Amino acid sequence: MHISYNQKEVLKGINLSVEKGEVVSFIGPSGTGKTTLLKCINYLEKPQQGEIQIGDLHLNYQSLSKQDILKLRRKTAMVFQMFNIFKHKTVIQNVMDAQIAVQKKSKNEAYAMSLKQLENVGLKDKINEYPSRLSGGQLQRVGIARGLALEPELILFDEPTSALDPELVEEVLKVIEDVAKSGMTTLLVTHEMDFAKRISDKVVFMENGHIVEVGTPEQIFEKSVNVRTRQFLKKIYAEQDQQKLNIKGG
């Protein structure tokens, strides 16, 4: 898979396969192309060339029809860094709408499914609230429920907690962990290293539009012999320690 903007290549030949039910985390420096990679998977970004296969759907990016794009998007769900909740709809309407519009479910069916999903993410008592009245952590959980309600084959998380206040991170990570453990194929871009280590089957370290290293959490976080991986981790851990010190120091 390749992608470039204004002749600047952002993804430079990415090749990756993920098993059904696998949980894969992507780590790497800012501007490396992690978001772009996730967005290529559901064609929010348009790769110049490449192929993708999800289950029995096999597509070539150079010859996608409008129907192909919809098929691809309907097999995947995406959870965004900034939540991207529909502002004019209540919590439950946010979750119901695509089921009605895209999946042609009846209102009742969509409502029942939405209620179930919102219950799972702990928002049963907020279903009739408007987004402007929710915290970031709650909004992100709506985003997760909205994606899951469509019963995708694959869920994509793009730094789902990095726009949150520190005290709200945990409630969202908890929900993501539940999703990952439910057998849903999960791709997660994150800067939460401890979390990635704990929940992933596979960790992908990316830099400058390349995949540098792929391995189990243990291989990447503890035993990596790759200089770049180690440098990146060292820097991240140093930053984290610094933050902890700052918090303690007040």
Add this chain to the structure above:
Amino acid sequence: MTLETGMQELLMEFLKTLPINIIIIILSAALGLLFAVLLTFVRLKRIPVISQLADLYVSFARSVPGLILLFIAYFGIPKVLPLIGLGTYDISPMHAAIISMGFYHSGYISEVFRPAYLAVEKSQHEAADSLGYTPMQKFFRIILPQMVPVALPGYGNALVYLIHDTSLIFAIGIVDIMGTAELSIARSYGTNQILIYFIIALMFSAMCFTTDGLVRKLEKRVAIR
């Protein structure tokens, strides 16, 4: 004739011709809305040449005074139609008024709709796309409901301008409330001029007030909480 009955007759005359203004306002607002939707779509789509032409059209419609457009429509259309092979017929003043006011109005409101569309954040598009909405579903379920609250105040203003501009249509011989006023002033050799213009002012202000009220009501209903 006493002053009182004279006054009553005059008011009756005005009320009889008021529907002409109202019809022209409603039809040119409808025509303008329809055409503005088309224009805005074309401008946002960035289709080569066509979009530029639409931009140019909007600048033109917004920069030429309504009265001039009215004359162009009334005197120009009968001359142009035969040239493009559509036969010869005169255009009635009513039609000329509706067409020119409608097109004039469309330029204004396209300039309201376009920024309203652009004001909807990219994140809303991405969310809908990622969920598999078709472009139509995305527009009608997600984008339009967020555009409407942004566009309504500007749209309300444009309607008020449209109402004001219908005070010009007597210039091509339509006997609307302004036409009635002019005739009545001429009949009385200008003695009741102030009174009559005052009545006209009240009538326009009543129309604008009603429109404003309706738009405000709508604004409250569609506001995003």
